[in-house]
Amino acid sequence: MTELIVSQVVNGLVLGFLYVLIAIGLSIIFGMLGIVNFAHGVYFALGAYFALTLRDSLGPWAIVLAPLGVGIVGIVIEMTLMRPLYGKEPLLGLFMTFGIALFIEELIRTIWGAAGHPFNPPALLSGFIVWGPVLVTKYRLFVLVVTVIILVGLWLFLQRTRYGRIIRAGSRDPEMVSMLGINLKRVFTAVFGLGTAVAGIAGVLAAPLWSVVPSMSEAAIMPAFVVVTIGGLGSFGGAVISGLLVGVSVALSIQFWPAASTAVMYALMILILLVRPRGLLGESWERFE
């Protein structure tokens, strides 16, 4: 029994880190632009699909180029469709991302078909590892390691680099940032590109774990919302903690109460928001209330 629980917890951590990766992109975009990006899930899906397509021709390079491609798509969309709406009613931005989500998901369905595609991990990473009571696939371990590296890298980026500083400052007072000579429009575009590219990376990593289907965008966006809301809008640490919390909860309930496995995260979100209205580590920003 304990072995089962421990194994599931490990799976839950892997799932959790994946959720964190998806949610972080959403959180960064939200913090800087104030936009809830409903289309975040389709960028995740695009990452998987780009990897699928590029894999045959480019082999392992697909893993790097796919997220890059997603980032470029994100940048183009931000510049053409979202920029005109800054400064207008926030509702419009929300609805726009919704429209983009619909459109791109259908585009995916049109180009790649509605059926699922299998995506096998490279031979190097197939198989299991056994550590005492824990049984975990090599690929899952790989995902765990890679997501941790990426998250650490992102954290370092935000904390140590100039761009990271701009993003952090801009999430509190974007006007002041522009008065210091920094072109906000460009920053917004770059942040959006970064956020979507991170979603794309998550998509590439998730491809062998979840099947590559057009509806995978929904499988990504809802947990992302839940994680970001539980953790606190705009909080990096909050997203990590809540992502792991949600991941483990889902994994454990898959084992013990499968019918409720997806419902569990919504119940968790509702519960936490009622008790702590700004999430676990959320700060009180007048911008969002």
Add this chain to the structure above:
Amino acid sequence: MKSVRKWLLHPVVVAGVVLAVLPFVLPRIGSSASLATEIAIYALYGLGFNLLLGYTGLVSFGASAFFGAASYAAGLAMLHFFNNIYLSIIFGTATSAVLGLAIGLLILRRRGIYFSLLTLAFTQLFYEIAFKWTDVTGGENGLQGIVRNTLVSPLAYHYFVVAVVLCGIYAIWRIAHSPFGRVLQAIRDNQQRVLCLGFDTTRFKLIAFVLSSTFIGLAGSLLTFMIQSVYADNLNWQHAGDPVMMTILGGIHHFLGSTWGALIFLTLSDKLSSITEHWWLVFGLILIAFILLSPEGVSGIWMRLRGRGDRWSLTDQEIPPQGKSVSLLDMESVAAVEADTPVLEVRGLSKRFGSLVVADKINLTVKARTLHSVIGPNGAGKTTFFNILTGLMSHDGGTVSFLGRDITRMAAHKRIDSGLARSFQIVSVFSHLTVFETVRVAAQARSPYRASLWRDAYRLPEVCEKAWALLATVGIVERAHELCSNLAHGEQRLLEIAVALATNPELLLLDEPLAGLGDADRERIGTLIRNLSRHHTVLLIEHDIDRVLSLSDCITVFHQGHIIAEGEPSRIANDPAVLEAYLGRHGIRRTPSTSSENAAQPDRAPLLTMRGIGAGYNASDVLQNIDLEVREGEVVALLGRNGVGKSTTLMTIMGMLSPSRGSIDFAGKNIASLPPDQVNKCGIAIVPEGRRIFPNLSVLENLALAQREGGWPLEEIYRLFPKLKARQDARGENLSGGERQMLAIGRALCAPQRLILLDEPFEGLAPSVVAEVLAAIEQLRHKTSILLVEHKVDLVLDFADRAYIMVNGQIVYSGESRVLRDDMETQTKFLGV
């Protein structure tokens, strides 16, 4: 004839006609007649959703949850309980209403984005339950075997549905025009203001939420019997967007928007899906196109074609007629309290924000039917004081009692109920409501029918008469038909006062009612306030010292959270402590030698030249015709009392505000239309009001962010401000006021600059810190030009080369500072008490 035409064009009639003929029109374009029934159902669905979105301003993704839940409830009722369509439909609707109540009670405490995300969570939860609880809901296969045993023919059912839907549409029309519905629309535009009128906004939103879920549930129940089955699909994430799409296509802020939206959405999806299976592509594009080009959907396009631009049509446009004679407000009847009894008593009130003390054991008594003014320099804590009195802000100690009752813990809307009313410093009206409606909804707060769901709000004679009387009393009757956002600034201020008066208050709290106004308006409003104080008690915050002195019975002077003087105007005008607070005469003197040195300089080249600048927010200009110049190597002071437009001037230079006319030249370049980052790159840096350092970054990071090549290197900034070096790693939010000021100045130096704009750099600082900051600024004068906004006159005049004085958005004095320094008359006239 006109009334017949009006009746024929009534939205409900129009919708009825369209829905009735639809089953015959649709087959002609290749769609089935039953699509008409679906359109009718979705029209109600969309309108129920829009009751929350367009009328109340709540973005809820829960519509599909109620739609689906009601469908299931109706289906289950038919299968297991009633075997009767009508009862099942009622059951479904009732279930939805109860769910709405339960969920609303849970989540309506949250605001904004959190509320929306919670509704999304509930939708997903419901979907999961519907999908997985196979025993009850049939899971993936849904509920089957539902037979419509009455109204068997599709056409019969269609007309039944149309009848029910029309009833629903009519009900929503009544609600939209009812006192309740009017308040919802005010909540949409400015919830806090509605709260300050005495309405329990949470309760209103809850009722709106329940109503919305009821109508949506009705639609869902009708759907069950149309397709004679129920599927979980309608609850999933994608269908959560259906009502959103319909409303956008049709027009969010138009009553029939969702009807047209349903028509377009369903017909289009029907036709497109027969052409291609990828019709969502087209749909997504259409949606995106509408959002970019016509955010109000087809209704918006129609309005523009009719030349009515961006006007909304959520309710009937007309306001009720004025009545033959409009009397002024009968104020005698309001005077309930004996003169000279204390109306408001504040004891030991304290408030701090972190380490910043905004109020320190304030004791204040306001006597009945007096005009009691509160004055004090910027940042003295006056507006915070008002916020605490009205219950908008919590406090850290002390008591407030009003008319003998302790209101220290009372909720904001209850205080208003008990006779407290307030106007706001920043005009706080309802941008999408007419002037008449704004005052009327305020007057409604006192009516016994104020939350009625069914009456026509415009047929409450006492309320409407009172609204007209209020408009007449403040003098804006001619503007009754205008939208509030189209009023000039002075008119908006008058409206503010009318709204405050509307609740029959005993005590009126007026927060800077004269801010931003020209002389004529000030005279007018000043007299109005004086008249009001004969029958009401007025507590007034103002910076127009002349008027305060001539109008008030009693004056209290705030300074840095303390009361430093209180008494009759004549006493206050000559009180040395007050003069010191205002004019900054606290003996910090500079060595005179440097200033005379500058006086001898010949004319230098102009660096910044503003000519004829007008600028403002919304419809009116705060700055009128500003001519201002800063020359190379100069220090120029921009002086003036609070609220005259000094900060606005700096913001306009910086590009945060676009001038409506005039030109700004900097180093030979026209910068009037440049965005802030480019203005900064041209060489202008700003140390803004409130410092605006980034609280989540450390001192070092704040500086590093601004660092560019050509700016001061870090060591030099640390040499200027040694304290900053010691606090290098401290987060911005943990710095003291003085340290923040130093950081803000240092930050401005990090990038190459030829002109620094300093906005009230000494505000809120202790004298020793002021000396430190001043010494640092003095070292800058040879390296860069400075435009300094301050109200501590003494300090600045010693230091500056030239000075301007602003009054009410205009420059009234321009000259050398040493001349002004000796000219006490001018100083007192424009700046002093």
